[in-house]
Amino acid sequence: MKPFRYVFFGLFVLLLAACKLPGVPTEQMPFTTPDLTMTAIYSVLYITPDTPTAIVVTETLVPTFTPTLIPTLVPTMVPTLVPTVAPTATPLPTNTSIPLPPPATAIPPSPTPTRVPPTNTPRPTVRAGSSIVATFLGTAPNINGNLNEWNLTEYLVTSVVFGRELWDGADDLSGSVMVGWDTHNLYLGVDVVDEDYEQNTGGANLFRGDSLEVLLDANLGADFYVDYLSADDFQLGISPGSPVPDEDPEAYLWYPDTIDGPRSQVEIAAVRTNVGYTVELAIPWGVFEMTPQSGAHYGFAFSVSDNDIDGGIAQQSMISNVSTRRLFDPTTWGDLLLYRP
Numbered sequence: 001m002k003p004f005r006y007v008f009f010g011l012f013v014l015l016l017a018a019c020k021l022p023g024v025p026t027e028q029m030p031f032t033t034p035d036l037t038m039t040a041i042y043s044v045l046y047i048t049p050d051t052p053t054a055i056v057v058t059e060t061l062v063p064t065f066t067p068t069l070i071p072t073l074v075p076t077m078v079p080t081l082v083p084t085v086a087p088t089a090t091p092l093p094t095n096t097s098i099p100l101p102p103p104a105t106a107i108p109p110s111p112t113p114t115r116v117p118p119t120n121t122p123r124p125t126v127r128a129g130s131s132i133v134a135t136f137l138g139t140a141p142n143i144n145g146n147l148n149e150w151n152l153t154e155y156l157v158t159s160v161v162f163g164r165e166l167w168d169g170a171d172d173l174s175g176s177v178m179v180g181w182d183t184h185n186l187y188l189g190v191d192v193v194d195e196d197y198e199q200n201t202g203g204a205n206l207f208r209g210d211s212l213e214v215l216l217d218a219n220l221g222a223d224f225y226v227d228y229l230s231a232d233d234f235q236l237g238i239s240p241g242s243p244v245p246d247e248d249p250e251a252y253l254w255y256p257d258t259i260d261g262p263r264s265q266v267e268i269a270a271v272r273t274n275v276g277y278t279v280e281l282a283i284p285w286g287v288f289e290m291t292p293q294s295g296a297h298y299g300f301a302f303s304v305s306d307n308d309i310d311g312g313i314a315q316q317s318m319i320s321n322v323s324t325r326r327l328f329d330p331t332t333w334g335d336l337l338l339y340r341p
Contacts, residue, residue, distance in 0.1 A: 039069075127331075160318070162305075163317030175191065186288075193337055210277075210305065214300075215300065220298055229327075233256070238251050246270040299336070301334050
């Protein structure tokens with residue numbers, strides 16, 4: 001039992017000694033001020049050998065703020081706009097087999113202009129319509145209405161170009177023409193079949209009766225493709241006489257209309273026959289404002305108008321040596337060649 005007593009005694013001594021250690025107060029530590037009531041919880045107790053009582057050092061603990069993590073804005077990737085490149089137009093192949101149309105050309109007002117002469121293209125010099133050869137005459141015919149001295153080719157004038165519904169056949173209206181020339185005049189010898197001669201007017205209206213017409217394009221090469229009347233296109237009317245052939249015959253120029261009017265310089269003679277009448281004409285080249293050229297071609301058409309109304313005034317029908325003849329379109333006229341042996 002002795003060993004246990006020694007052990008117990010030793011433990012007691014140690015406990016007693018611990019209670020008497022210096023710096024350990026024997027009474028309860030007071031709270032010095034009410035203000036420390038809450039802060040003491042966070043205070044640190046210091047006991048030193050030099051201080052018999054406990055010194056309470058108060059540390060105001062600054063609360064540690066956990067930083068709120070502001071989310072880093074991940075930049076939205078804006079797609080880079082790649083400019084759309086328009087495809088380059090591929091030029092169409094040029095069809096070289098088809099010539100480009102000629103540039104537009106100003107055309108003066110006219111009844112029915114439809115074509116313009118092509119540029120840089122050699123112009124033909126002969127109309128495709130009916131052709132007449134005018135033979136050079138060394139001796140001018142005697143203008144008296146008698147055709148016996150004429151020894152030239154006769155060209156038929158039988159194509160109805162107006163008033164077919166009123167044309168009753170060759171006995172009603174038909175004819176032929178011979179043409180000669182010299183440096184002074186264009187000569188015509190005309191033989192007309194017309195069972196009823198009626199010419200009851202004159203001047204600009206002479207076409208409203210039995211009458212003759214000469215169309216001449218004096219400058220064919222310059223306006224070969226022009227299908228309207230121009231300053232070098234002439235329309236000359238002839239009355240064999242009124243009221244009967246060879247009584248007051250006259251000539252009247254309708255076109256160009258800027259110089260229209262009577263042409264008294266035209267020499268006219270007519271004779272009444274059993275089946276109609278004959279006419280001789282000598283037309284000075286000055287009427288057509290031209291100088292004739294041997295071997296040259298000119299646009300030309302010769303026509304005859306008819307009126308069968310007793311005492312009346314009307315153009316009932318017309319025949320021509322050119323079946324395509326249209327007054328306002330010189331491209332429909334025929335051809336005249338001035339021939340000199």
